[in-house]
Amino acid sequence: MVHVPRRDAPPSVHHVAARAGVSLATVSNVLNHPERVADATAARVRDAIAALGYTPNRNARALVSGRTRSIGLVVTSLRNSLFTDMVSGAQAAARERGDTLIVTNSDDDLDAQAEHLAFMESTRVSGILLASMTTSRAQVEAARQHGLPVVYVNHEPEDVDACAVVVDNEQAGYVAATHLIEEGCRRIGFVSARPDLQPVARRRAGLLRAVAEHPGVALVDVDAGDIDPPGGTDAGARIAAMSVEERPDGVLGVTDLLAMAVVTELRAAGIRVPEDIPVTGCDHNSIAWGGAVPLTSVTQHGEDMGAVAVELLHAELSEPASSHVHRTVVLGSELVPRESTVGRARAVAAARAGRPSDPRRTEA
Incomplete structure (x- = not known):
């Protein structure tokens, strides 16, 4: 007999598993690692999700994994279309990978930038893209010490070993x-x-x-x-x-x-x-x-810089820290x-x- 959980609350992963006739682990794999699940089984799980109107609880998942499927982007000024182009490019690239982009604007204020970086950390983003006018070494090192990789956008760090994408x-x-x-x-x-x-x-x-x-x-x-x-x-x-x-x-x-x-x-x-x-x-x-x-x-190829920054961040997240080699991508003008x-x-x-x-x- 299949146990069907009560529906006194919004549909949960337990409801999805019961409707699809699979284990909780299988539902989790469909949501997070679909390549591990057979196509027919994944289709049943997705049909159950659609029928129930289930929405994954990102906060609950973050408590388990320590991170969300989110990327933070801190820009120095949204008054310049170069930075809005970066946002557009990064958002499109993040969406393709199933990530959400969180954007903040520091208005070229280093104190505000520090506050935004702290906010990003509090939301348990997977990593940060930093489009700053300076290397901001202390702020970046603090984030990295807490396990957050940081990729520079439109700035090549001169005294921090980190990935970056810049225009020439x-x-x-x-x-x-x-x-x-x-x-x-x-x-x-x-x-x-x-x-x-x-x-x-x-x-x-x-x-x-x-x-x-x-x-x-x-x-x-x-x-x-x-x-x-x-x-x-x-x-x-x-x-x-x-x-x-x-x-x-x-x-x-x-x-x-x-x-x-x-x-x-x-x-x-x-x-x-x-x-x-x-x-x-x-x-x-x-x-x-x-x-x-x-x-x-x-x-200045702002959209390309944003997309490449997401690519660099995902490469760093997918590799062991001990073997990752930081690199700088330079785009022409x-x-x-x-x-x-x-x-x-x-x-x-x-x-x-x-x-x-x-x-x-x-x-x-």
Whole structure:
């Protein structure tokens, strides 16, 4: 005789097992390790789940296993489409693996980031993806000491041995600067701030490499004070106030938000973009793609970074800690020309030719 549990509460795994005529262990395997169960048996269990309307209790499972089928993602800013793209890519990749993605935003505040990491640990996530502007060594080491693997996204840790996925920011700066030089610019104004931030430093290194390869081209550093739009507004006003002889004849903003603010100030001063001063950004923020003068920029492949980060995390979770080798995946960058450097006609032609091919991917 098959014992059928009472239904005084929502359906449980016991009800599923009784209806399907299998053991509790078999139901557990269907939910957690379906590859261990014969197709016909797994189908019976899934039919029972559907008929009963059973929903697995993630909290109960976490108490047994110590972890949920969840991944934490802490981003530094959701105001930049690069990070929202990361969320999209990571969520799609997590869903394919049966995981749930939990997202928090630190707004570039290290104290808030620490609170979010603690929250992730309290929810018993399996691991954390950290899209930070810094290595945050102490915070990451604390999480790892509690058994949580951490994968860096958009930042290559310099003093922590961990997996990471980044875009080649030096290449991004090089590509953007080379484009301005090919457009005839000989005094490249680099509008930037926060040289302590890894993307800023690496984009400047790429710009310097491009300048060094072209005799007669000079770099004009323009300190914006901040990487947010107000810094670009101030930098743009200072550039517009320069004499024609001293001001840059091309501008590279280390972020698209800076570059977009520069464009606004130049046009307000009667300086044409791109006819008088071409302007390019460097991080492909979708907020700068429209407007009166759509901004040329460099791809950052946020969705790809998010998906690869999930891949790296699962690889680390599936391997013994003693044998796991941390690796860094580097994605390439491609220029996306728009009106701010090439004018409308050429921008339309470039758009019709199609977007760049898939990102070049290397590993270290």
